[in-house]
Amino acid sequence: xxxxxxxxxxxxxxxxxxxxxxxxxxxxxxxxxxxxxxxxxxxxxxxxxxxxxxxxxxxxxxxxxxxxxxxxxxxxxxxxxxxxxxxxxxxxxxxxxxxxxxxxxxxxxxxxxxxxxxxxxxxxxxxxxxxxxxxxxxxxxxxxxxxxxxxxxxxxxxxxxxxxxxxxxxxxxxxxxxxxxxxxxxxxxxxxxxxxxxxxxxxxxxxxxxxxxxxxxxxxxxxxxxxxxxxxxxxxxxxxxxxxxxxxxxx
Amino acid sequence: xxxxxxxxxxxxxxxxxxxxxxxxxxxxxxxxxxxxxxxxxxxxxxxxxxxxxxxxxxxxxxxxxxxxxxxxxxxxxxxxxxxxxxxxxxxxxxxxxxxxxxxxxxxxxxxxxxxxxxxxxxxxxxxxxxxxxxxxxxxxxxxxxxxxxxxxxxxxxxxxxxxxxxxxxxxxxxxxxxxxxxxxxxxxxxxxxxxxxxxxxxxxxxxxxxxxxxxxxxxxxxxxxxxxxxxxxxxxxxxxxxxxxxxxxxxxxxxxxxxxxxxxxxxxxxxxxxxxxxxxxxxxxxxxxxxxxxxxxxxxxxxxxxxxxxxxxxxxxxxxxxxxxxxxxxxxxxxxxxxxxxxxxxxxxxxxxxxxxxxxxxxxxxxxxxxxxxxxxxxxxxxxxxxxxxxxxxxxxxxxxxxxxxxxxxxxxxxxxxxxxxxxxxxxxxxxxxxxxxxxxxxxxxxxxxxxxxxxxxxxxxxxxxxxxxxxxxxxxxxxxxxxxxxxxxxxxxxxxxxxxxxxxxxxxxxxxxxxxxxxxxxxxxxxxxxxxxxxxxxxxxxxxxxxxxxxxxxxxxxxxxxxxxxxxxxxxxxxxxxxxxxxxxxxxxxxxxxxxxxxxxxxxxxxxxxxxxxxxxxxxxxxxxxxxxxxxxxxxxxxxxxxxxxxx
Numbered sequence: 001x002x003x004x005x006x007x008x009x010x011x012x013x014x015x016x017x018x019x020x021x022x023x024x025x026x027x028x029x030x031x032x033x034x035x036x037x038x039x040x041x042x043x044x045x046x047x048x049x050x051x052x053x054x055x056x057x058x059x060x061x062x063x064x065x066x067x068x069x070x071x072x073x074x075x076x077x078x079x080x081x082x083x084x085x086x087x088x089x090x091x092x093x094x095x096x097x098x099x100x101x102x103x104x105x106x107x108x109x110x111x112x113x114x115x116x117x118x119x120x121x122x123x124x125x126x127x128x129x130x131x132x133x134x135x136x137x138x139x140x141x142x143x144x145x146x147x148x149x150x151x152x153x154x155x156x157x158x159x160x161x162x163x164x165x166x167x168x169x170x171x172x173x174x175x176x177x178x179x180x181x182x183x184x185x186x187x188x189x190x191x192x193x194x195x196x197x198x199x200x201x202x203x204x205x206x207x208x209x210x211x212x213x214x215x216x217x218x219x220x221x222x223x224x225x226x227x228x229x230x231x232x233x234x235x236x237x238x239x240x241x242x243x244x245x246x247x248x249x250x251x
Numbered sequence: 252x253x254x255x256x257x258x259x260x261x262x263x264x265x266x267x268x269x270x271x272x273x274x275x276x277x278x279x280x281x282x283x284x285x286x287x288x289x290x291x292x293x294x295x296x297x298x299x300x301x302x303x304x305x306x307x308x309x310x311x312x313x314x315x316x317x318x319x320x321x322x323x324x325x326x327x328x329x330x331x332x333x334x335x336x337x338x339x340x341x342x343x344x345x346x347x348x349x350x351x352x353x354x355x356x357x358x359x360x361x362x363x364x365x366x367x368x369x370x371x372x373x374x375x376x377x378x379x380x381x382x383x384x385x386x387x388x389x390x391x392x393x394x395x396x397x398x399x400x401x402x403x404x405x406x407x408x409x410x411x412x413x414x415x416x417x418x419x420x421x422x423x424x425x426x427x428x429x430x431x432x433x434x435x436x437x438x439x440x441x442x443x444x445x446x447x448x449x450x451x452x453x454x455x456x457x458x459x460x461x462x463x464x465x466x467x468x469x470x471x472x473x474x475x476x477x478x479x480x481x482x483x484x485x486x487x488x489x490x491x492x493x494x495x496x497x498x499x500x501x502x503x504x505x506x507x508x509x510x511x512x513x514x515x516x517x518x519x520x521x522x523x524x525x526x527x528x529x530x531x532x533x534x535x536x537x538x539x540x541x542x543x544x545x546x547x548x549x550x551x552x553x554x555x556x557x558x559x560x561x562x563x564x565x566x567x568x569x570x571x572x573x574x575x576x577x578x579x580x581x582x583x584x585x586x587x588x589x590x591x592x593x594x595x596x597x598x599x600x601x602x603x604x605x606x607x608x609x610x611x612x613x614x615x616x617x618x619x620x621x622x623x624x625x626x627x628x629x630x631x632x633x634x635x636x637x638x639x640x641x642x643x644x645x646x647x648x649x650x651x652x653x654x655x656x657x658x659x660x661x662x663x664x665x666x667x668x669x670x671x672x673x674x675x676x677x678x679x680x681x682x683x684x685x686x687x688x689x690x691x692x693x694x695x696x697x698x699x700x701x702x703x704x705x706x707x708x709x710x711x712x713x714x715x716x717x718x719x720x721x722x723x724x725x726x727x728x729x730x731x732x733x734x735x736x737x738x739x740x741x742x743x744x745x746x747x748x749x750x751x752x753x754x755x756x757x758x759x760x761x762x763x764x765x766x767x768x769x770x771x772x773x774x775x776x777x778x779x780x781x782x783x784x785x786x787x788x789x790x791x792x793x794x795x796x797x798x799x800x801x802x803x804x805x806x807x808x809x810x811x812x813x814x815x816x817x818x819x820x821x822x823x824x825x826x827x828x829x830x831x832x833x834x835x836x837x838x839x840x841x842x843x844x845x846x847x848x849x850x851x852x853x854x855x856x857x858x859x860x861x862x863x864x865x866x867x868x869x870x871x872x873x874x875x876x877x878x879x880x881x882x883x884x885x886x887x888x889x890x891x892x893x894x895x896x897x898x899x900x
Contacts (some may be wrong), residue, residue: 036645042532042761049814054806057813059320061493063533065641066418067324082644089644103286114464115811122441125321129433134427137308138301138710139374141383144303145340148394158413161422165323187453188385195385249332 004030005097009044011056011153012104017112017120023102033093038063038070040092056115063099065089065229068164070170072117073104078168086166086229106171109214110178123213124181125166130209131202132185134195153191160188162230169224169232175216180224182206183240184232200247203240213251256885257510257869260671261365266890267347270701271827272368273672274715280502285310285580288721289473289729291336291458293445293500295322297417297702298685299479301709305432309714313472315428316440316460318495318816323425324768326481328495330417331538331638333409334381334702336374341398345406347371348358354700354809357403357590358665359843359859360893361513361867363886365672366690374703376411380710384423388412401698402539403898409699414538414637420702424709429494443469444816445498445500448476448507448681449738455681456730459740463816466809468744470737472730475680475717478504479709482664482686484517486824486831487776488768491523491536497577497820498827501668501687509676510869512669512689514718514827515835518696518844519777520662521547521594524645525614529765534660535645537617538638539698540610542587544622544631545655547594549606549615556606566608566616577601582671585898592695592844592857593898595659598779600855602658609656616654623651659777663701665692666834669869669884673716674708677869680724682717689867691840748808751818756801760817763798767825770794775832780848784836791832795825828869831881831892837881840864861893 006029014021026049031040038060045055061069070087074080080090085132095101103117111119161184169180187194195202218237225234262269269319280288288311292303295317303315317325339345351371355362378396382388388410389397398407431437442463449457449472457472462779477480483498484490505511517521530813550556551573558564577597579586589597598615601607608614623631628651639650646656668676668683670690676683692700774787806812841850841857842864850858859865867884 032528032530034527036532039530039532043530046759046761049803052803053807055814057305057811061324061495062326062329063642064329064535066415067319067326067328068321069319069324075594084640085644089641091644091647093647110321118811121320125323125432125439125441127428129429133430134383135430136380136383136427138305138380138427138714139376141379144338144378144382144388145395149390150394151390151392154387154390158387158389158419161387161419162413162415164418165321188387192385192387194383220363246814 001248003033003098005033005092005095007031008100010100010102011117013056014113014115016115021113031092033091035092036063036088037074037090037092056117057115058245060088063088066164068166071106071119071168073106073171078171079229084229084231086164106167107121108170108176110170110176111167121167123215124167125152126187126213127178127182127206127209128212131198131205134189135198135247147193149192157188157191160184160191160232160236163232164230166229168227168229170215172223172227173216174221174223175219177218178210178215179237179240180228180232180234182210182235186243187236187239190239199243200250203243204247207244255871258671259884260673261362261777262672267370269365270372277715279718280718280721280725282310284725286312288312288724289314289816290475290477290717291316291473292477292479292672293458294479294481294685294687295324295425295428296325296327296479296481296685297421297424297705298687298709299477300325300421300428301706302479302684302713303437303479304353304424304427304431305710305714306717307434307436310436313431313437314440314447314473315437316443318442318444318463321439322428322439322441323422325421327702328418328421329493330402330702331414331536332540333411333699334377334420335401335408335697335699336378336410336703337371337408338375338539339376340396341407343406345408349406350374350408353404354691354697355693355891357697357894358695359528359857360693360861360865360888361842362691362693364888364890368890369712370691370704370707374540374706376711377703377706379834381423384426386412386419387421389530399540399543400588402542402588402594403697411540413487414540417702420706422773424706445503446744446819447503449736449740450507450678451734451736454679457732457737459744462811464811466807466812468741470732471739472722472732472737474724474727474730475682476686478668479685479712480687482662482667483824483827484661486767486827487661487771488764489526489531489534489772491520491534494533497823499820499823502823502826504668504676504678504681504683506661506872508680508872509678509681510669510871511666511830512867512869513666513834514870515838515845516665516694516843517661517786517831518591518663518665519595519659521598521659522617522657523660523662525609525611525656525658533733535641536660536662537642537655537657539591541617541635541638544616544626544634545587545619546576546621547578547587547615547617548574548576549601549608556608559608560610560612575606582898589898590695590697595777596846596855609845614656614658617657618654619650620654642854654689663696665689665694665696669867673719674713675716675720680720682713684713688853694845748815748819751802751815751822752804752808754802756802757805758801758803758805760802760814760821763794763802763816764821764824766788767794767828771828771831775828775835778848779835779838787832788829791825793828798822798825834868834870837868838864852875859895
């Protein structure tokens with residue numbers, strides 16, 4: 001019942017942001033196809049530790065597809081070959097016996113490598129700090145049911161809000177653009193009356209911050225949407241552009 | 252020793268007026284002075300994130316730490332089902348009193364009345380606050396908020412955002428936090444791990460933390476320290492917690508004199524995806540909300556269960572009359588929505604009796620076929636689609652067509668750092684909030700109440716109570732980190748790290764952690780006995796020795812080193828395990844998540860010993876190899892009548 005496979009891994013190893021990296025090749029035998037991709041890397045690391053070598057460094061935490069911590073560019077795809085899941089939800093049954101699997105970090109000017117497969121995504125925090133919030137303090141809010149919100153708007157806001165901030169959209173984009181990430185937050189808040197008040201200011205300042213941090217522009221290739229583990233739609237980018245144009249017109 | 256009195260500082264007056272009275276008479280800090288006061292908040296989950304944001308909004312100078320790369324990653328994000336509040340929007344008879352009552356009863360009468368009442372009181376403010384932040388809660392077609400029901404309640408009081416409520420609430424807190432970071436009131440320290448608490452003249456004055464990227468050990472001083480580092484469920488290695496979730500900050504505080512309360516109270520969640528192999532790194536929870544529409548069963552006949560385990564029979568081939576919906580059978584009033592501890596034990600009982608399914612026999616079915624017939628596939632998909640997808644990705648089975656398999660797993664720890672009504676620990680200036688403290692859930696937490704407690708503590712309770720402490724600190728200048736206490740704490744940390752690095756043994760950290768987890772699950776797990784706990788204590792001593800003599804950590808300490816990070820945490824997990832076993836051994840009763848086989852009714856229900864154990868056990872550290880002292884906070888119930896929990900009628 002328990003099927004196992006033998007695989008070869010080509011893993012990107014890099015000591016630090018300024019140092020040159022290279023691929024290392026590892027062979028792993030008898031990997032259960034029921035194990036997850038990260039569990040497979042755990043097995044590799046156990047093997048490396050037992051050989052007195054330093055384990056491969058990769059970000060991960062919740063291992064259930066929601067924290068956005070795991071990343072990895074697997075065989076040319078952010079979060080691997082499966083659709084609408086994160087790397088931690090990817091299972092080895094997606095691979096065949098004898099496969100060679102190439103694992104790289106996110107590659108983008110906005111996300112410098114820290115070590116091996118771990119990258120620095122604080123740029124995303126800075127973009128949110130630039131305006132990805134509603135300016136309310138704790139304590140003063142009115143009753144939650146005081147403003148009815150059409151179910152459709154609430155649902156669309158929820159869809160946009162499901163972004164986990166993993167960075168796959170940037171990694172997938174040939175321009176290294178963070179537009180899907182920015183547009184998801186701008187859309188979520190612009191769709192709700194609570195966030196509408198600051199919508200114009202928010203769109204402008206988040207986009208300005210995105211540019212400042214070295215992310216590229218959007219040329220509508222749609223790669224971000226195709227690789228997004230949460231299926232966040234590029235219609236959000238259209239909504240962001242509308243908000244942005246409105247904001248500019250009002251200036 | 253026994254003359255140390257535990258003062259929980261419960262305000263005077265009738266239960267319903269205590270919090271208002273407290274707020275009316277507490278001391279406050281004026282705006283000009285707030286700027287001069289520094290507060291360290293460790294953790295950025297629902298409790299830590301909301302506290303840091305709110306303290307920043309008030310004008311305090313906040314230093315906020317997390318081990319992840321961003322505050323938005325904290326494990327609160329994984330909570331799926333929802334958050335409770337006593338809004339009574341459904342007009343089904345809910346009230347602050349009923350939420351309070353359900354929480355006390357769900358906790359099997361081991362929580363502090365005054366704290367729980369306050370929690371129920373502020374629950375409504377949380378929903379208002381989150382909606383104002385733009386949290387996209389589920390709504391009805393009329394535009395008003397939707398609710399669902401959860402275990403241990405007979406009303407629908409749970410607010411939710413698809414199956415991602417924790418994520419949306421955390422992103423709400425994170426957005427408020429980000430706003431304060433932009434304003435400069437909060438400074439973030441991501442990829443930093445607290446390694447010790449610094450106490451000066453009996454007061455918490457700072458922390459020692461390791462920069463996880465550079466490996467550098469750094470000092471941070473403040474007028475108060477807030478611990479919001481979550482629970483210690485990963486003591487069991489396999490749990491629903493995130494890989495990085497750990498109990499080390501709590502243990503550092505414990506070793507500096509903060510009491511550790513009710514360590515034995517760990518919650519085992521009934522609906523997790525069963526264990527499938529020894530390479531497994533964590534367990535995935537399937538939200539309790541699934542029990543709204545899913546029915547739990549095992550085969551009625553042993554031979555059917557055997558055939559299923561052998562792969563000869565499929566669950567869909569078992570006729571309706573041959574299925575045992577054991578929760579509905581045993582608990583007609585609450586059915587599939589009994590509290591978590593009750594549901595978990597019932598599953599274990601069926602599997603132990605030989606009716607379990609799956610390859611290992613350690614699983615029961617959670618079946619949606621009748622819900623799909625009743626509501627249609629679309630409605631079921633709208634409610635649980637993302638959970639079904641998650642299940643299918645992990646197990647490779649389609650829950651729309653065949654029942655899910657579930658089994659209990661460690662999920663949450665009700666025990667934690669002891670706090671009084673003000674959320675202050677037994678060290679002045681040290682506060683603990685969220686899952687890291689012990690306060691509100693007694694011996695068992697109800698579903699959708701963790702999010703409520705985390706946000707209640709962070710948005711609405713701590714920002715008040717901490718001022719009562721800080722008001723007499725306004726003349727204390729900024730804490731300098733060159734004090735001898737900082738030197739000593741930093742040296743201790745460095746010595747500990749050096750010791751770990753120099754062992755150069757043969758075993759990886761994970762291999763020892765897994766062994767620890769098995770000891771905990773087998774001997775300090777869902778059903779405990781005097782013998783099993785005594786065995787655990789012997790085995791834990793041995794594993795502690797094994798760890799400190801045979802662990803292997805490659806790499807260097809003064810650099811990024813994930814194995815060292817894990818080793819520091821596992822060293823503490825072993826000691827937490829000892830505390831848990833000791834506490835479980837002391838508590839000669841069954842209550843909530845703590846089930847001692849010696850203490851059960853003829854029907855197998857938990858049997859409390861109220862005359863002997865109606866207290867919070869507070870463990871006080873007495874030194875490296877000394878036994879801790881047990882102090883008791885007696886629990887008094889004035890507003891409610893203590894009864895045996897009954898979910899049958």
